[in-house]
Amino acid sequence: xxxxxxxxxxxxxxxxxxxxxxxxxxxxxxxxxxxxxxxxxxxxxxxxxxxxxxxxxxxxxxxxxxxxxxxxxxxxxxxxxxxxxxxxxxxxxxxxxxxxxxxxxxxxxxxxxxxxxxxxxxxxxxxxxxxxxxxxxxxxxxxxxxxxxxxxxxxxxxxxxxxxxxxxxxxxxxxxxxxxxxxxxxxxxxxxxxxxxxxxxxxxxxxxxxxxxxxxxxxxxxxxxxxxxxxxxxxxxxxxxxxxxxxxxxxxxxxxxxxxxxxxxxxxxxxxxxxxxxxxxxxxxxxxxxxxxxxxxxxxxxxxxxxxxxxxxxxxxxxxxxxxxxxxxxxxxxxxxxxxxxxxxxxxxxxxxxxxxxxxxxxxxxxxxxxxxxxxxxxxxxxxxxxxxxxxxxxxxxxxxxxxxxxxxxxxxxxxxxxxxxxxxxxxxxxxxx
Numbered sequence: 001x002x003x004x005x006x007x008x009x010x011x012x013x014x015x016x017x018x019x020x021x022x023x024x025x026x027x028x029x030x031x032x033x034x035x036x037x038x039x040x041x042x043x044x045x046x047x048x049x050x051x052x053x054x055x056x057x058x059x060x061x062x063x064x065x066x067x068x069x070x071x072x073x074x075x076x077x078x079x080x081x082x083x084x085x086x087x088x089x090x091x092x093x094x095x096x097x098x099x100x101x102x103x104x105x106x107x108x109x110x111x112x113x114x115x116x117x118x119x120x121x122x123x124x125x126x127x128x129x130x131x132x133x134x135x136x137x138x139x140x141x142x143x144x145x146x147x148x149x150x151x152x153x154x155x156x157x158x159x160x161x162x163x164x165x166x167x168x169x170x171x172x173x174x175x176x177x178x179x180x181x182x183x184x185x186x187x188x189x190x191x192x193x194x195x196x197x198x199x200x201x202x203x204x205x206x207x208x209x210x211x212x213x214x215x216x217x218x219x220x221x222x223x224x225x226x227x228x229x230x231x232x233x234x235x236x237x238x239x240x241x242x243x244x245x246x247x248x249x250x251x252x253x254x255x256x257x258x259x260x261x262x263x264x265x266x267x268x269x270x271x272x273x274x275x276x277x278x279x280x281x282x283x284x285x286x287x288x289x290x291x292x293x294x295x296x297x298x299x300x301x302x303x304x305x306x307x308x309x310x311x312x313x314x315x316x317x318x319x320x321x322x323x324x325x326x327x328x329x330x331x332x333x334x335x336x337x338x339x340x341x342x343x344x345x346x347x348x349x350x351x352x353x354x355x356x357x358x359x360x361x362x363x364x365x366x367x368x369x370x371x372x373x374x375x376x377x378x379x380x381x382x383x384x385x386x387x388x389x390x391x392x393x394x395x396x397x398x399x400x401x402x403x404x405x406x407x408x409x410x411x412x413x414x415x416x417x418x419x420x421x422x423x424x425x426x427x428x429x430x431x432x433x434x
C-alpha cells in the first residue's frame with residue numbers, strides 16, 4: 001500500500017513537471033541579470049521599503065501573461081501576428097520597433113553583467129574576449145539545439161536563483177518587519193524612488209515576456225502536436241487551458257517570490273551594513289556572502305556562486321530576449337518562424353536572433369557601465385510596457401479575436417490595473433526629470 005501511494009505521488013509530481021513549460025521558462029527568464037540588479041539595488045538603497053512591490057506585481061504580471069498565453073492558445077499565432085491582423089501598420093511597426101529596441105538594450109546589459117560577474121572569478125581574461133565568447137555561445141545554443149531539448153535546459157537553469165532563497169534563511173532577517181513591509185506599501189514621490197519603482201515594474205512586467213509567452217505557447221502546441229508546423233488554430237480543451245494557466249501561475253509565482261527574496265537579502269546584507277548603492281558586480285555579489293560565511297575564502301565563494309547564477313540566468317534570459325524580437329519581427333513580415341524549425345527552414349527568423357544578440361554585444365564596447373545599464377534597461381522596459389499592455393488588454397477582450405475565450409471581469413480588472421498603475425508611475429518619473 002505504501003509503495004503504491006509513493007508511486008502515485010511520483011506520478012502526480014511527474015505530471016505536474018510535464019505541465020510546466022512556457023510559463024515557468026517565462027517566469028524564470030523574468031529574473032534575468034537586469035532583474036537581479038534592480039531588485040538588489042532596491043533592497044540596498046531602500047531597505048524594507050520595497051518588498052510590497054512583489055505582492056502588488058504578482059496579480060498584475062499573472063493577468064498580463066495569462067492574457068498573452070490565452071491569445072497564443074486561441075489564435076495559434078504570436079502577438080505581433082495578431083496585432084498585424086487587427087490594427088494598421090502605423091500601429092504595428094512602432095510596437096515592434098519599441099520591443100526590438102528594448103530587447104536589444106536588455107541583451108547588451110545582460111551580456112555585460114555576465115562578463116562582469118565572470119571576471120570576479122577569472123579577472124585575467126579581458127572583458128571583450130569574454131563578451132564575444134558569451135554572445136557566440138548563446139547564438140549557438142539557440143540556433144543549433146532542438147526546441148524540446150532547449151526548453152528542458154532553460155527549465156533547469158532557473159535553479160541558479162535558489163541561492164537567494166537559501167541565503168535568506170541563513171541571515172538574521174527580521175521576518176515580522178519583512179512581512180509588515182510586504183503588506184503595507186511605502187511610497188515616496190521623489191526621483192530616486194520613482195526610478196527604482198518603474199525599474200521594478202519594468203523588469204517584472206517586461207515587454208519581451210509578452211511576445212515570448214504568446215509565441216512560446218504556439219511552439220508548445222506544435223511540439224505537442226496540437227497544431228501542425230504549418231500553423232492553425234488548436235482544438236482547445238478545458239484541461240489544456242487549465243494546464244496552461246497552472247504553468248503560468250507557477251511561473252509568475254516563482255518569478256515574484258524569487259524577486260522578493262532578492263530584495264530582502266539586499267536589504268539585510270547590503271542596506272543594513274551601509275551599502276546603499278551597487279556600483280559593481282562585486283558589490284552585488286556581497287549579498288550572497290552569508291551563504292558561505294563559515295567557509296574559508298567566503299568572499300571568493302560568494303563571488304563564485306553569484307557569477308554562476310548570473311551566467312546561468314543570462315544563458316536563459318538572453319535567448320528569450322532575442323527570440324522575442326525574432327518572433328515579433330518575423331510575424332510582422334509574415335516570415336516563417338519558430339524554434340521548432342531548423343536554421344535553413346527559418347533563416348530570417350534566426351537572422352534576427354543573431355543580429356539582435358550581436359548588436360547587444362556591441363553596446364558593451366561603447367562605454368556602458370554594466371550595472372547601471374541593467375537598472376536603466378529595467379526602467380526603459382517599465383515605460384515601454386505601458387502601450388503594449390493597452391493593446392494586449394484590447395485584443396484579449398475582443399470577441400472577433402478570442403471568441404468564447406475572451407477576457408472575463410477578473411482578467412480585465414488585472415490588465416487595466418496594470419496599465420493604469422504602470423502608466424501613472426512612468427508619467428510621474430518622467431515629470432520628475434523636468
